[in-house]
Amino acid sequence: MQGFRRYVIRRLMLLVFVIWCILTIMFGLFQLLPGDPTSIFIDSNFSPDMIERQKELWGLNDPIWLQYLRYIRNMALFDFGQSFFQIAPVSEIMADKVKNTALMIVPALVISIVLGTVIGAIAGWRRGSKFEQSTVATSLFLHSAPSFFVGILVLMVFSYQLRWLPPGGMVSLGGPDGFWEMIVARDYWVHLILPGLVLVSREITGPILLLRSSMLEVKGSDFLDILRAKGLPERQIVTHATRNALLPLVTYIAVMTGLLFQGQVLLEIIFAWPGIGRELVQALNDLDYPVAQAALYVMALVTLALNFIADLLYGVIDPRVTYE
Amino acid sequence: MVSVLEVVDLHIRYGTGAGEARAVDGVSFSIEAGEYLGLVGESGCGKSTIAKAVLGILPPNGRVAAGEIRFQGRDIVRLPPAEFRQMRWRDIALVPQSAMNGFDPVYTVEQQIEEAIVAHVSWPAAERRKRIEELFAMVGLERQRLSDYPHQFSGGMRQRAMIAMAMVLDPTLVVADEPTTGLDVIVQDQILQRIKAIQEQLQKTMLLITHDMAVVAENCDKIAVMYAGRVVEYGGKEVFRTPHHPYTLGLCNAFPDLDDRERELISIPGAPPSLVDPPRGCRFAPRCPFATPHCSDVDPPLVEVAPGHSAACHYLDRAAEFRRMSEDPEIWRRAGEAA
Numbered sequence: 001m002q003g004f005r006r007y008v009i010r011r012l013m014l015l016v017f018v019i020w021c022i023l024t025i026m027f028g029l030f031q032l033l034p035g036d037p038t039s040i041f042i043d044s045n046f047s048p049d050m051i052e053r054q055k056e057l058w059g060l061n062d063p064i065w066l067q068y069l070r071y072i073r074n075m076a077l078f079d080f081g082q083s084f085f086q087i088a089p090v091s092e093i094m095a096d097k098v099k100n101t102a103l104m105i106v107p108a109l110v111i112s113i114v115l116g117t118v119i120g121a122i123a124g125w126r127r128g129s130k131f132e133q134s135t136v137a138t139s140l141f142l143h144s145a146p147s148f149f150v151g152i153l154v155l156m157v158f159s160y161q162l163r164w165l166p167p168g169g170m171v172s173l174g175g176p177d178g179f180w181e182m183i184v185a186r187d188y189w190v191h192l193i194l195p196g197l198v199l200v201s202r203e204i205t206g207p208i209l210l211l212r213s214s215m216l217e218v219k220g221s222d223f224l225d226i227l228r229a230k231g232l233p234e235r236q237i238v239t240h241a242t243r244n245a246l247l248p249l250v251t252y253i254a255v256m257t258g259l260l261f262q263g264q265v266l267l268e269i270i271f272a273w274p275g276i277g278r279e280l281v282q283a284l285n286d287l288d289y290p291v292a293q294a295a296l297y298v299m300a301l302v303t304l305a306l307n308f309i310a311d312l313l314y315g316v317i318d319p320r321v322t323y324e
Numbered sequence: 325m326v327s328v329l330e331v332v333d334l335h336i337r338y339g340t341g342a343g344e345a346r347a348v349d350g351v352s353f354s355i356e357a358g359e360y361l362g363l364v365g366e367s368g369c370g371k372s373t374i375a376k377a378v379l380g381i382l383p384p385n386g387r388v389a390a391g392e393i394r395f396q397g398r399d400i401v402r403l404p405p406a407e408f409r410q411m412r413w414r415d416i417a418l419v420p421q422s423a424m425n426g427f428d429p430v431y432t433v434e435q436q437i438e439e440a441i442v443a444h445v446s447w448p449a450a451e452r453r454k455r456i457e458e459l460f461a462m463v464g465l466e467r468q469r470l471s472d473y474p475h476q477f478s479g480g481m482r483q484r485a486m487i488a489m490a491m492v493l494d495p496t497l498v499v500a501d502e503p504t505t506g507l508d509v510i511v512q513d514q515i516l517q518r519i520k521a522i523q524e525q526l527q528k529t530m531l532l533i534t535h536d537m538a539v540v541a542e543n544c545d546k547i548a549v550m551y552a553g554r555v556v557e558y559g560g561k562e563v564f565r566t567p568h569h570p571y572t573l574g575l576c577n578a579f580p581d582l583d584d585r586e587r588e589l590i591s592i593p594g595a596p597p598s599l600v601d602p603p604r605g606c607r608f609a610p611r612c613p614f615a616t617p618h619c620s621d622v623d624p625p626l627v628e629v630a631p632g633h634s635a636a637c638h639y640l641d642r643a644a645e646f647r648r649m650s651e652d653p654e655i656w657r658r659a660g661e662a663a
Contacts, residue, residue, distance in 0.1 A: 222425040229379045229420075230440045231412030240428050247430075319430060319473040 004315070007323035015308055022300050023075055027068055030289060080294035085286055090294045093279070098298060099179055100170060101268070101275035104192065105260060108199035113253065115200075116207025121242040123208065124215025135208060143205035147263050151198045151270040158194060166191050168272030195271040202263065203256065210252050214245040247318050254310035258303045326397040327354040328497050328529040329378065334391035336373050336382070345599040347373045347386070349553035352626075355497070355546070360523055360530045362540030364575065365550035366596055371533045372421065375501040377401070378531070379418055380408050395497070414444045417495035419486055419519070421502040421533075426486055427474035434470040437489045444493055459488035463518060480511035487518060491526070498523075501533045516543060537564070537579045549575065552596050552607040555626065559633030568635035568643040570612045573650040590653045593660025606638070613659035614639065614646055 046054070055061050059070065074081065080090035123132040159167040166172065169191055176185040218224075218241045227237045265277035272278075276295050283291035315321045336348035348370040355361045363371045376382045378393055380400065392399045395416065400408055420426045427436055434456060441452050457467045463484040474482060483503060490498055500519060504512035520543050523530050534540060540547055541564050549557040549572050557569040567573050574592040594611040597603050603610060609619040619638060626636040629643070639646070649655055 222420065223428045225376075225381050226418065226420055226426045227428070228381045229412055229418045230443060231409045231414065232439065232443050233409070236439070236443075240431070243430050244428065317430070319432075320475050 003323035008312070011308060011311060015304055018304060019301070020072075023072055023297070024068075026293060026296060027071055030293060031064075033287075033289070075297060080297075081290045083291050084288045086288075086291075090290045093291060094276070094294050094298055097274065097276040097279045097295070098302075100273065101264065101277065103170065103179075103182065103188070104195055104199065104268075104273055104275060105264065107192065108196045108203060109257070109260075111196075112200050112203040113207055113249075116204040117211050117242070117246065117249065119204075120208040120211025121215050121238065121245060124212040124219065124245065125238055125241065127216060127219070132212070136212065139205040139208045142201050143209070145202070147198055147202050148266045148270060150201065151195070151267060154194050154198060155270065165194050168270070170273055195267050195273060199263075199267060203260070206252060206256055207249060210249055211242075211245055214248050215241060218244045247314075250310050250314050250317060254307040257306040261299050261303070327394070328357050328359075328396060329531065330354040330392075330394040330397075331374070331378075332392040332394065334374070334377070334393060335389040336370070336377055337387060337389045338373075338383075339385040339387075340600065343600045346553050346602065347599055348377070349599075349602070350391070351548075351550070351553070351555050352391075353546075353548045353555060353558060355529055355531060357529055358527045359546055360520075360532065360544045361546040361548065362532045362534060362544035363548050363550060364534055364537060364540050366535060368596060368599075369550045370553040370599075371550050372501055375418070375499050375531070375533050378497075378499055379412060379416060410444065413440050413490075413495065414493045415495055416497045416499065417490040417493070419483075419490045419498060419500040419503045421505050424479060424482065424506055427482065429474055432471050432473055433477070433485050437485075437492055440489060440492055455492060456488070459491055460485075462491070462522070463488045479507050480514065483507060483511075483515050484518065487515075487522070491522065494526075495528075497529045497531065499531045499533070502535070503532075504534075504536075504539075519543075537575050540564075552602060553599055554607060554636065556608065556637075557635040558626065559630075562630065562633050566643070567647065568629050568633075568640055569608075569637050570614055570646055570650065571608045572635075573646060574611075574656070577650060577656075587651075588653055590656050593656060606636075611659060613650070613655045614642075615659075 059067060062070075078091050080094065082088075083090050083093060086093060119135060123135040126132050155167055158165045171177075171182065171185070171187050171191060175187045176182050182188040221241075221244070224237060224241060227240055261277060264275065265281060267273065268275045268278040269281065276298060280292060280295035280299075282288075283295060315323065331351060331353050334348055334351045335346065338345045338347050351370070351374065353361065353363075363374065365371050373382070373386065376386070377388055378395075378400075382388070388401045391401075393401050395411070400411065403411070427433065437456050437459075438452055441447060441455070447455070456470065460467050460470060465481060465484055465488065469477070469481070474485075477485060486503075503519065504515050507515065516539060519530070519532075522528060532540065532544060541561075546560055547558070547563045548555050549563065549569065551571050557563055557567065557572045563572060564576065567576060571592070574590070577590040578592065580587075580589060592611055597607055597610065603620060605618075605620040605622050606612070606615070606624050609615040612619065616638075622638070624636045624638045626634045627640065628634045629640055635643075637643075
């Protein structure tokens with residue numbers, strides 16, 4: 001346990017270091033971006049005198065290192081400032097958008113991982129069967145299908161042609177608001193079907209292919225013979241094998257969630273989902289720097305947090321991992 | 325009285341890329357209650373395949389092509405799978421070749437022993453625990469180690485835990501398939517003595533699979549020597565005292581004898597034949613220093629040389645002469661050159 005605590009502390013310190021690196025890179029990038037806040041935010045009819053006063057107020061005339069330190073402090077405290085266009089603190093906007101994105105990603109991820117594990121495990125166990133062959137073929141196909149294309153396709157079929165499902169948005173106009181209200185509302189789930197399906201169709205292929213190959217590896221293990229000799233039912237033997245095949249999946253999930261935001265931006269735009277990805281694109285178009293900065297920062301934090309959790313989880317599911 | 329295990333003219337084949345390999349080709353032997361039978365032979369002679377067939381864990385490409393495996397008179401080869409599954413471990417248990425990898429690494433040792441109990445009998449949890457502790461004590465493991473994972477055990481401890489697991493349901497027959505592979509010599513000896521002690525104490529019927537003649541000579545009541553999928557010599561201790569088959573002679577020469585340290589160890593030159601396309605006559609003929617043209621033409625049957633002792637050689641009447649000649653390394657070397 002001592003070793004575990006030391007490991008967590010070391011890992012946390014590394015985390016802080018990585019966050020600092022990201023913040024610094026972001027600071028540099030936003031310094032390089034075209035336009036400065038005054039030109040966007042300030043009315044062109046302002047007199048040079050007023051502009052100068054505004055700049056002074058925002059601290060834009062301070063030396064760069066002071067600006068940098070102030071920036072780091074604010075980011076660390078989740079104080080992202082004020083949006084240039086929306087009349088709300090950026091931290092509030094972020095909280096709302098993160099919630100919306102989670103409402104799309106979390107159900108899709110849970111389904112992908114659980115279902116993908118089961119399908120992949122069965123495919124690996126029944127090597128050479130029709131089921132395995134069709135699973136692998138389908139997975140590779142889905143894996144390589146670009147989600148923006150699949151997204152538009154399903155919209156055309158199920159929304160515009162068949163009119164079964166809404167074409168986008170998270171809820172209908174005047175629909176439920178707030179996290180818990182939405183979770184229990186049928187309206188939200190109906191809106192989730194299409195984007196959720198597209199997301200699952202892409203994300204599920206990873207666990208399927210990974211579990212299949214890691215199951216093939218486990219299948220050669222001697223301990224399976226012993227389990228068979230013990231007279232255990234087949235189902236229990238498959239459970240043993242799956243439990244062993246699961247180990248690489250944990251690492252994969254961390255990578256998978258890291259890559260998730262890439263596609264997420266596109267999906268949110270196609271399905272008009274008011275999530276953080278869409279917000280980022282919108283903010284970049286508007287040169288709404290505080291929002292763009294915060295969105296990037298939040299995405300990075302989520303990715304890092306998930307990786308951190310996966311690292312800790314590894315020790316839980318594999319007893320052979322020690323932290324000495 | 326029926327034998328505990330009776331193998332009758334057993335044929336087992338493996339599908340391979342090069343055709344069907346006859347891993348076991350007409351093997352018969354029997355083990356009576358309380359007997360300790362040793363099955364010896366080189367790697368690939370089919371001895372482990374027999375163990376797998378007895379436990380019903382042949383790999384998917386292996387099948388029993390003909391013959392019977394009778395356990396207490398019932399042919400288990402043709403038993404419905406569900407019924408056979410119930411018999412495993414409760415009636416026939418295994419001490420495996422690979423203690424190192426025999427346990428699932430992500431479950432504790434106790435969980436794995438317990439699931440063997442749960443699969444067959446409905447004991448309350450307290451009783452299961454008591455039984456497992458009892459067996460751990462029997463094999464000399466501390467009960468605190470029960471909640472350990474297999475990787476926390478040394479190789480010898482793992483094999484002892486395996487023995488405990490094999491005994492947990494008090495099986496009628498215990499199959500020990502090369503139980504000392506991968507262990508160092510001292511631990512090997514401890515494990516074998518442990519098995520022997522349990523066998524004597526609990527009156528277990530045992531089938532020991534090994535390549536080590538010395539181990540069989542020390543432990544077993546009965547010996548079956550296998551070569552290339554066949555039993556070439558079969559009987560009690562006299563198989564070692566008065567071997568009749570040249571292959572048995574070769575095997576005895578290849579292992580050190582503590583009483584006669586001066587003796588030179590002689591290995592049998594050559595390698596066992598292909599099992600996909602075995603030679604027509606005696607399968608040992610290509611490596612046998614005493615082979616004649618007749619040997620590579622006609623397959624010798626297993627015939628009784630004394631009550632309860634049989635061998636498969638055309639020249640059993642010259643066995644005494646062969647025994648004397650086989651002590652000369654030169655004879656074997658020449659056979660190797662000829663082959």
